[in-house]
Amino acid sequence: MKYFREHxxxxxxxxxxDILQYWEENNVFHRSVEERQGHRSFVFYEGPPSANGMPGIHHVMARTIKDVFxxxxxxxxxxxxxxxxxxxxxxxxxxxxxxxxxxTKEDIGKNISVEQxxxxxxREVMKYTREWEDLTKKMGYWVDMTDPYITYDNRYIETLWYLLKQLYDKGLLYKGYTIQPYSPAAGTGLSTHxxxxxxxxxxxxxxxxxxxxxxxNSTPQAxxxxxxxxxxxxxxxxxxxTPWTLPSNTALAVGANIDYVLIKTQNQYTKQSVTVVLAESLLASVVGKNEYELLAKFxxxxMEGIEYEQLFDWVNPILAGSKLSAFRVICGDxxxxEDGTGIVxxxxTFGADDDKVAKQNGIAPLFVVDKKGDTRPMVDLTGKYFDISDLDDNFVKTNVNLPSYRQWAGRFVKNAYDQHLSDTDVTLDVDICMELKQRGQVFKIEKHTHNYPHCWRTDKPVLYYPLDSWFIRTTAxxxxxxxxxxxxxWKPQSTGSGRFGKWLENLQDWNLSRSRYWGTPLPIWRTDDGQEEICIGSVAELIEEIDKSIEAGIxxxxxYKNFEVGVYTADNYSEKNIDLHRPYVDNIILVSPSGKPMKREADLIDVWFDSGAMPYAQVHYPFECE
Structure with missing residues (x-):
């Protein structure tokens, strides 16, 4: 008797x-699972592909490894x-x-609706589903494709909302205004991971x-x-x-216990004598071979409290009605x-340490006011200095020096953000430096290689930018x-103790917000004054709150009147009955306990939350689980 076909x-x-045909005819994969009913479970989670792209050889390699285990x-x-x-x-x-x-992202809501x-x-995200299914079958990768989880499915999203509600109820979900990594090319903030x-x-x-x-010359120290x-x-x-940040400078930081010197030397560009202050230990690296005369040590x-003149007078900081000040020396730990001049x-508006030390010392950030009346950094969300036409007219009259700012307005801070520029074109940094050189206010200009973060999706540099975002308090x-x-x-052990372990040691709260359109909406509704809010944890809860809003006349x-609460079929959760995506949830206005309208916070959530919640969401937890 022959057990195997001969070739x-x-x-x-x-x-x-032949083998694939045998497996299919005898239902081998499903039998290998069903016949182990009651045995110990080995838990496997499929890291899903995105079907908007064709599968490649790297997918075959990864799936082969998973299949072996x-x-x-x-x-x-x-x-x-x-x-x-x-x-x-x-x-x-x-x-x-x-x-x-x-x-581009800027066209959405203008030239194309959010719904379109x-x-x-x-449609696009499932474009290559057949190709993926065909590859899965041909390579013999055993995975149940008869009932896949789909992250845009309303049932999947409902589980995510439930989990976010659990975090919210525990005080682990909060809104904050902080300096965060931001990708102008992607149009959204990024998390530390x-x-x-x-x-x-x-x-x-x-x-x-x-x-x-x-x-x-305004203080005794000066x-x-x-x-x-x-x-x-x-x-x-x-x-x-980052010379492009110099127009937003509002303070200089020194080390309280660092030794500084006052020296007279020569500016290499003007060839004139100049008297400067810098850290004593950095004299050699800054002054180089130039001769200098030591005038004082301290x-x-x-130096704390000494004031200085604004380097670029394009925009005046908003100080009226506040106790803040600008353009003075402060101490920072x-x-x-190690490098530089010992003066920072x-x-x-463009650095977490900068923001922190400024707040500690009552230093005003340099903001502009846009047409909506919102205070913004000098750089807009696309990565360029604000166009004058996008600024509030009254703010321009009182705070903007048009003759000096006009030629710089609209310039991108990185060439990578401007589709008309390449790496070989002159950068804004170079032009800023040349401006300072012409004015005799730059001591040294040089190329420097440094490690800089880039957006992992667009491959373009990120900025550190002030944003309103929702955070998960992971530090708790x-x-x-x-x-x-x-x-x-961990196998190898270095994975857990190394990269992942170090990341945990330096853990920061998770920036959950994403300023995008296609994804899981943040299920939080707030009053305009931010004093009242609600986090929705299920479709049933949302419908209940909608009914309250209708009763209040809002x-x-x-x-979602055709949706049947408690019926968990795919048909009931289909788009004909309910859609938890934008813009539909954006159109829902709830009512607060005091009777005020509550609008949904516009952001989506980080897609990595979609991924991390998969063990729960793939089974529609807790709605279809015992």
């Missing part, structure tokens, strides 16, 4: 087809359930659709400069400094790798003498996560 020649293609555990007697899935939300889908339609855009995303993606940080060569900030300089002008010198603490240029459970990580049998009808 007279080695034709691997024919053998492959699942088959091995099955042979050991475990029951190994393998539920397929489709990853359907997120930036790759949106960028693909924008490319297909020939639009999201419909295109829904996205910046930890392989290749996100890379060495780039940028134009840097040491700028000269002129001391104002007067003493100028007197020691023989009544000549005195300049603080500060190094920056600590950073001695992050200042070192502070632009509170940091110690618990570190302890749990130590219990995991909404006129329930858009």
């Amino acid at each position: 007279k020649g080695l034709n691997l293609s024919d053998i492959n087809k 699942c088959r091995f555990k099955t042979m050991q007697g475990y029951q190994v359930k393998r539920k397929a899935g489709w990853d359907t939300h997120g930036l790759p889908v949106e960028l693909g659709v924008e490319k297909m339609l020939g639009i 855009y999201n419909d295109a995303c829904r 996205e910046l930890n993606q392989p290749g996100a940080y890379r060495d780039v060569k940028d134009t840097t400069c040491i700028a000269q900030f002129k001391v104002k 007067q003493a400094l100028i007197q020691k300089a023989g009544s000549e002008p005195v300049f603080f010198v500060a190094w920056t790798t 600590s950073g603490k001695d 992050f200042v070192t003498t 240029h502070i632009a509170p 459970v940091k110690d618990e996560m570190i302890a749990l990580n130590d219990t995991i049998n 909404m006129t009808e329930n858009p």
